[in-house]
Amino acid sequence: MHEARLAPDPAPSSAAIAVRSLQGNEHARWDAFVDTCPDATFFHRAGWQTIMEQGFHHDSHFLYAEQDGHIAGVLPLAHLRSRMFGSALVSLPFCVYGGIACGSSSVRQALDSAALALARRLGVGHLEYRWRELPEDADSSWLHKPLYATFRRPLHPDAEQNLLAIPRKQRAVVRKAMAAGLHSAIDYDLKHFYPIYAASVHRLGTPVFARRHFALLRTVFGKACEILTVYHGQQAQASVLLFYFRDEVLPYYGGGSVLARSTGANDFMYWEAMRRACARGYRLFDFGRSKLGTGAYDFKKNWGFTPQPLPYVYQLVRAKALPEVNPLNPKYALFIRAWRRLPLPLANLLGPHIVRQLG
Missing domain, CATH: 3.40.630.30 (Gcn5-related N-acetyltransferase (GNAT))
Structure with a gap:
C-alpha cells in the first residue's frame, strides 16, 4: 500500500x-x-x-x-x-x-x-x-x-458500511449513479483529467494550474499520486487527482463536466475514491478544506463529514x-465574473501565470 x-x-x-x-x-x-x-x-x-x-x-x-x-x-x-x-x-x-x-x-x-x-x-x-x-x-x-475548515473521517474496513455512513439523500445520488451504469478507472495520463478540471474551475471563475503542474506532481510523488476518472460508457464525466499518505487518502484536485451534476458523476467519483481506498487498506478519508459559507463546504457536510476549523x-x-486574498473578498467579485466570460482556451493560457501568485 x-x-x-x-x-x-x-x-x-x-x-x-x-x-x-x-x-x-x-x-x-x-x-x-x-x-x-x-x-x-x-x-x-x-x-x-x-x-x-x-x-x-x-x-x-x-x-x-x-x-x-x-x-x-x-x-x-x-x-x-x-x-x-x-x-x-x-x-x-x-x-x-x-x-x-x-x-x-x-x-x-x-x-x-x-x-x-x-x-x-x-x-x-x-x-x-x-x-x-x-x-x-x-x-x-x-x-x-x-x-477554512477541513473534513476528515475514518474509513470502515467494510465498503458497505462506508456507503451507509453517507446521509440518505446523498447516498441516493450515489446509488442512482451506480444504477445508471457509471464506472470508474485509474488513468495513467492527464488526457481526461486536465480538460475536465480546467473547464470546471473556469466555470467557478478561478484561474487554472498549468498542465505541467499535474504532470510534475505525478513524477515527484509517483504511486502516492493517482488519477481516478468516472465514465458513462466511454465518456469521461468527472475526474480527481488523489494523494495517499500513510493510511490516508486525499482527493485533492477534482472536477466534473457539465453533465456531472445531472448524472451524479461528482458524487460517484468521491464514493469510488472512498471505496477503492478502503479496498486497499486505507483507513482515513480526507475530503480537504473548503471556505466557510461556500457550496463546497455544504457539499461535504451533506456527505456526513463534520467540519474542523x-x-x-x-x-x-x-x-x-x-x-484578504480569497474569492469571498467582495473586491474580487468583478474579476471572478469577468474570468468566467473569458473563452476557455484563453483562460487556460492566462490562468497559470496568475494562479502561481496566489498560493
Missing part, C-alpha cells in the same frame, strides 16, 4: 538543537521523519520543495531541526512574490496543511525562531503557518483569521494588516 521508506531517525535527546536547510541529497532522510511524525501531513513531504521550485519558480526554505545528528522537526516554507498580492513566507503555498511538524516544544521554538528571522531577512509582508491542528503550546501572539496563523512582518 505504501512506498518503501528509510528507517526514521531515533528519538532526539536533550542535546542542543541546530536548524538547517534541506539539501537535495537529504530528501529521503526528511521523508523518513515525516512518515513517522504524528504532526506531519502529506504536505510536509520533501517533494514539495521540487514542486515549489520547478513548478512555481518560488524560492523554497525547507528547514529542519537536528539533535544528536537526527532530524527532530521540519518546517517547509516557500517565498511567494506577487506584484498583485505582495510578498509572504508560507508553510505551505498551494497546500491545505503546513506548519511545524515535531515532537517537542523546544524543537518547535527553534524552528519558529528561525522562520521569523528568515521572514525578517527576506522582508516579507507576513509569515503564515497552515496548521491542521494548533499545538497546545502555540504562541498566542500569532494572528488568526477563520476562513483550520487554525491558520500569521505574523505580520512588514505588512500592516492581514491579507
Whole structure:
C-alpha cells in the first residue's frame, strides 16, 4: 500500500538543537521523519520543495531541526512574490496543511525562531503557518483569521458500511449513479483529467494550474499520486487527482463536466475514491478544506463529514494588516465574473501565470 521508506531517525535527546536547510541529497532522510511524525501531513513531504521550485519558480526554505545528528522537526516554507498580492513566507503555498511538524516544544521554538528571522531577512509582508491542528503550546501572539475548515473521517474496513455512513439523500445520488451504469478507472495520463478540471474551475471563475503542474506532481510523488476518472460508457464525466499518505487518502484536485451534476458523476467519483481506498487498506478519508459559507463546504457536510476549523496563523512582518486574498473578498467579485466570460482556451493560457501568485 505504501512506498518503501528509510528507517526514521531515533528519538532526539536533550542535546542542543541546530536548524538547517534541506539539501537535495537529504530528501529521503526528511521523508523518513515525516512518515513517522504524528504532526506531519502529506504536505510536509520533501517533494514539495521540487514542486515549489520547478513548478512555481518560488524560492523554497525547507528547514529542519537536528539533535544528536537526527532530524527532530521540519518546517517547509516557500517565498511567494506577487506584484498583485505582495510578498509572504508560507508553510505551505498551494497546500491545505503546513506548519511545524515535531515532537517537542523546544524543537518547535527553534524552528519558529528561525522562520521569523528568515521572514525578517527576506522582508516579507507576513509569515503564515497552515496548521491542521494548533499545538497546545502555540504562541498566542500569532494572528488568526477563520476562513477554512477541513473534513476528515475514518474509513470502515467494510465498503458497505462506508456507503451507509453517507446521509440518505446523498447516498441516493450515489446509488442512482451506480444504477445508471457509471464506472470508474485509474488513468495513467492527464488526457481526461486536465480538460475536465480546467473547464470546471473556469466555470467557478478561478484561474487554472498549468498542465505541467499535474504532470510534475505525478513524477515527484509517483504511486502516492493517482488519477481516478468516472465514465458513462466511454465518456469521461468527472475526474480527481488523489494523494495517499500513510493510511490516508486525499482527493485533492477534482472536477466534473457539465453533465456531472445531472448524472451524479461528482458524487460517484468521491464514493469510488472512498471505496477503492478502503479496498486497499486505507483507513482515513480526507475530503480537504473548503471556505466557510461556500457550496463546497455544504457539499461535504451533506456527505456526513463534520467540519474542523483550520487554525491558520500569521505574523505580520512588514505588512500592516492581514491579507484578504480569497474569492469571498467582495473586491474580487468583478474579476471572478469577468474570468468566467473569458473563452476557455484563453483562460487556460492566462490562468497559470496568475494562479502561481496566489498560493
